[in-house]
Amino acid sequence: MVADPVLLQAAADLFPNGISRYAVGGLLVGLGTVLIYIGTGIPAGASTFLESTLSYVSDQSRFQQYVGSRDWRLVFTAGIILGGLAFAATFQSGLVTSSLYEPGTTGQLYEVAGVTLWQTDVQPWRLFVGGILVGIGTRIGKGCTSGHGVCGVGSASKTSLVGVLTFLTVAIGTAQVVAALGVSP
């Protein structure tokens, strides 16, 4: 097989960190979803946790519909946080390495008790304002990147496909505008 060096270079420019860490990470995200689905029949998304947890502290009628699922959603979210920590304690700390894992150069690394942790350089105001919009949007739009993007697309739901196309297009436009305005990081 003859590989065209120009094409190879173009592909390398589009994927500066390769694709394996993304693909393997995605397979694991899918596997976590599948484990829960096999045992419970629940296609779990991550964003309902926001409203279900608010039902502990607010008696607004909107949140009461999540009282039945709020306990296991806390457990799911605790698992996600612990999964992130397990990744930090292994691959991020360099304790485990693999040709499938490409370390990154973004943000700041720091160490606590022998575990290499990571912190973003993205400014707090962007995270906070973005978080507010994400919180509003995901609940009005009935799902997020996992509920619509993984479970919805996985079940070939037209609603979810439209949801994903909407937020993907708007997010790309927003990120381009923000970058063009010179906001960084």
Next chain:
Amino acid sequence: MSDRHPLFKPLIFVGGIVFGFGLGFSHMARPEVVLNFLQFEDLGLPFVMFGAAIVSGIAFALLPRIRDAAPLTGDPYERRLKPFDRNVLVGGAVFGVGWGLSGICPGAAYASLGVGNVTILWALAGMFVGAYAQGYWRSRRQARDTAATGAD
């Protein structure tokens, strides 16, 4: 609920760990990496979402043919499709502005806390504020609509 299988929560917990580990491994828990994708500087990210959707899609398609109901809940394996309405577009657009501004979405934000990103607490605080604001508004609207119907 008290009548749930004793393994219900442990399984959810293990599923969450695998899910969060995958978000860490894929670097989707790093806002910079998400922003690099949205700015077309690194196109790897769709492999996360679509890779996950393919894996879950296979399970969603196969399981209903193998078994009738899930062992831990007795719930049938069925497609629980969300109805389409204008909210999907409005909410999706608002979500998109937030995602494009911050590089953060709910699942990835929880995992981000796990990889040590304490700054992400700003995003989590924002998400709760946003989710509360929409819940407050929709509770009021629902109460008003119910009252209006009742008066008819």
